[in-house]
Amino acid sequence: MSPKQLRGEVTSELLLDTALRVFAASGEQGLTVNAVIRESGVSLGSLYHHFGSIDGLIATLCHRWLDRLLGELATALRESGSAREGIAAAVRAYLTFVQEHREPALLLHSPLADRKSMTRGKEFRDAQEARISEVGLWIRLHIESGELAPLPLPLIESLVMGPVVAVARRSLSGIDDVGIDEAARLLPERIWRSVRA
The missing domain is CATH 1.10.10 (Arc Repressor Mutant, subunit A)
Incomplete structure (x- = not known):
């Protein structure tokens, strides 16, 4: 260089x-x-x-941290032995990311990031294609093995990540009624019940 x-x-x-x-x-x-x-x-x-522009700076910043988060989720899934273990590992990885990287998590869960992803959703998704494909492949393999319900991939993603994102947003906004550690302990089994075959 x-x-x-x-x-x-x-x-x-x-x-x-x-x-x-x-x-x-x-x-x-x-x-x-x-x-x-x-x-x-x-x-x-x-x-x-x-x-x-400032928008380009913000978009790059969001991409950087989203890529890191998706990478940690993909690693958690890849290193798991079963679909059930993968769901639990992904929930823990996401919530650990929120605890360990509070400032980037605040950005990724902000209305600013929401607006950017809504208006530039395809661009954001294309930029994360490799990570998203890895997660999608993991889901498809576990559907084919009979461990996960034969649902469309976006629906499985929503069933798994929806509750986790909601807990992260509550925690980041200062609402302390459910701690991240408690959610990491309780959510995996409840989520697993919603996506198992």
């Missing part, structure tokens, strides 16, 4: 890290070009050069 490429990579990383910190501290309203530039010390021209 040339020195110029290395500087560009360092600048990109600094902008992404700064944008996440600004979002965590100030929310969506505070995540502005001026705030990121001020906090990072990077020029406006550099932000536009690397990301095209």
Whole structure:
């Protein structure tokens, strides 16, 4: 890597890290070009050069952390011996991610990320295709083996991830009526009952 490429990579990383910190501290309203530039010390021209706009910066940041989350889910599924174990491992992996990466989890579960995924859903899905395909393949294999109910893949994804995402959102919003540890203990079996063959 040339020195110029290395500087560009360092600048990109600094902008992404700064944008996440600004979002965590100030929310969506505070995540502005001026705030990121001020906090990072990077020029406006550099932000536009690397990301095209604040929306490009936010989209890249969301993609980065969504890819990491999906990677952890795919690993949990891949390392499980059965469909039942995979469901439990995926629930635990998701909730562990939320506990260990609170700031990125806040972003991924925010109305900002929801709007981006609704308006640019195909783009987001295409960018995560390899991870999503790996999860889909795991589901199909377990449907074919007779462990999972023969339901459409999006429905199985919704039955598995819907309750987990709901718990994550409650926890991230400060509602403490169900702890993440308790949910990680109780949800896998209830979810398993909804998707088993």
